[in-house]
Amino acid sequence: MATRTATLVTVFTLSIGAAGLVAPLHPVLHAEGRDSGSDIELLRADVRTKKMEMVAERMQFTGKEADAFWPLYRQYEVELAAINDKKIGVIRDYMGSFDNLDGARAKELAQRVFEVDQMTLDLRKKYFQEMTGVLSPKTAVRFLQLERRLQQLVDVQLAEGFPLIKK
Numbered sequence: 603m604a605t606r607t608a609t610l611v612t613v614f615t616l617s618i619g620a621a622g623l624v625a626p627l628h629p630v631l632h633a634e635g636r637d638s639g640s641d642i643e644l645l646r647a648d649v650r651t652k653k654m655e656m657v658a659e660r661m662q663f664t665g666k667e668a669d670a671f672w673p674l675y676r677q678y679e680v681e682l683a684a685i686n687d688k689k690i691g692v693i694r695d696y697m698g699s700f701d702n703l704d705g706a707r708a709k710e711l712a713q714r715v716f717e718v719d720q721m722t723l724d725l726r727k728k729y730f731q732e733m734t735g736v737l738s739p740k741t742a743v744r745f746l747q748l749e750r751r752l753q754q755l756v757d758v759q760l761a762e763g764f765p766l767i768k769k
Contacts, residue, residue, distance in 0.1 A: 646683075650679060650683075653752070654675070656748075656752075657675065657745070657748060660748055661741070661744060661745060661748070663741075667737055667741060670736035670737055671733070671736070671737060671741075671745070674729060674732055674733055674736070675745075677729075678725065678729045681725055682722070682725060685718060685721045685722055685725060688714075688717075688718050688721070689718045691714075692711060692714045692715055692718060693760075695711060695714075696711050696764075699711075700765060700767075703767060708767065722753075726746060726749070726750075730742055730743075730746055733745065
């Protein structure tokens with residue numbers, strides 16, 4: 603169970619919105635069984651850089667748009683990383699209590715998932731408002747669309763590894 607927890611947490615930690623990067627990194631970490639905080643932070647930094655490159659490539663900003671977007675994006679990523687830390691905590695707690703999960707614990711974990719989901723939604727709304735103040739609404743929506751697609755890919759990969767709660 604500990605290996606499965608470390609693997610799932612590592613997959614999520616690495617992905618933080620850049621799903622295409624999980625596949626090449628995940629097998630190496632799984633094979634080595636590492637869950638070192640410093641290793642994870644180095645990989646998270648690398649993924650954030652690659653995610654930034656993906657966003658830049660797909661957003662195709664003009665110089666003026668880029669000047670307005672990137673400071674907001676960096677703030678967004680800092681706040682998103684804090685939310686993802688909470689999500690990792692929920693994942694760890696779920697995987698750690700999966701075998702002896704009672705009704706009260708299941709409800710508590712579900713509530714924490716709802717809170718993380720709401721925090722993510724609130725963050726997207728906040729930054730959409732800020733982005734539409736300096737970018738066209740269409741450009742801001744394109745970023746949210748890209749961000750959601752990446753996160754959905756990550757969520758699918760996570761869901762594949764999560765055991766379904768037993769009756």
